[in-house]
Amino acid sequence: MEKQTKIYGIRAIIEAIESGKTIDKLFVQKGLQGELFKELNQLIKKENITYNVVPLEKLNRLTQKNHQGVVAQISPIDFHDLDSLVLQVIESGATPLFLLLDQLSDVRNFGAIIRTAECTGVHGIIIQKKGGAPVNADTIKTSAGAVFKVPICKVDHIKDAVFHLQASGIKVIAATEKTDNTLYDVSFNTPCALIMGAEGKGISPSVLKAVDEKAKLPLLGEIASLNVSVACGAFLYEVVRQRR
Template identity: 75%
Template structure:
């Protein structure tokens, strides 16, 4: 299994970014100063790379090497461009089914969703560059290797992906409890993209305002919500059920 690669040292990380390596996250030492450090900070912000300022103790736990106040994780997978992903799917004659993830934070939920998405024929998974779970060893393990079999795409803002889907003739459906519409009343037979929200707050309210349809799962017990990966599986398999009925 391919693992996430760790690099350390300010200049090494700068060179990796300039070489177009897919950096998943950079950890920078709090309070560090210097021209090279400032150059790295500027480059990280320019490229919209996920970044965290941490105490030196955290960096020392990440690596025993001379990190110079900077450690980065290079993603083990390559990411697709959203325009190419959508265009290639349409040109292949498929009825698009995409999955948008609005800042999911748990890597195991992320991995489980990737696995289910691959099993249900999802054409690609789109998520934000910042604020979400990384593609790391835990994600790969939980996905049972599905991360290497399904296109993944990072965007600056999930709302941008919503607008692009809509402009491409793809209906955007939000999985949310903030609706009276049942999942089973929604049509997934045409080109569509399903948005799943984060574990703690669901889908961003500003994103909910621009989707085409909203749907919820019926909950018959006392618990008010499902685990996001379980809910995602229910939505995707309803899409599969409807699309199978067309082909038959």
């Protein structure tokens, strides 16, 4: 099974960024200077890559190699372009089904959702570049390898993706308890996208304002909410049931 790749050395990391690799984590030695680092620093700013400034000891623990003061972890998958993916799905003649994850933070929930998405025919998963769970070894393991089969897109803001999907004729439905509608009151037979919120916080208010419809799961017990990956599974299988 493919694992998250660790790379080190300023030149190697510059080349990785320039070739379009997704940097999940970047560690930079405190006080690092020099012309080559200046070049890397400009690239980091240009590509809006977040990084952690750490002491030398931390970098030495990450790798025994000559790291030159920088160590990065590259995502094990290539991310897809949202515009191209939406167009491709529409042109294929299939009824689009997308899944948006609004800053979901737990990698195991993320992996479980990707696995369910693959089993239910989701055409693409959309996540935010910052603030969400990374695609790492735990995500891959929990997804049972589905992470390599379902296209994943990264966007600057989930709200931008909502507007883009709506402009492409795709209805956006939020899974939220802030509604009287249950998922059984909603039609999933047309092109649609489902938004799941973060653990604890749910869907952010600004995203919730932009959606076309809201739906909740009927909860018959005393506990007020389900685990997000379980809730996502219930929603996606209702889509499958309606579309059969």
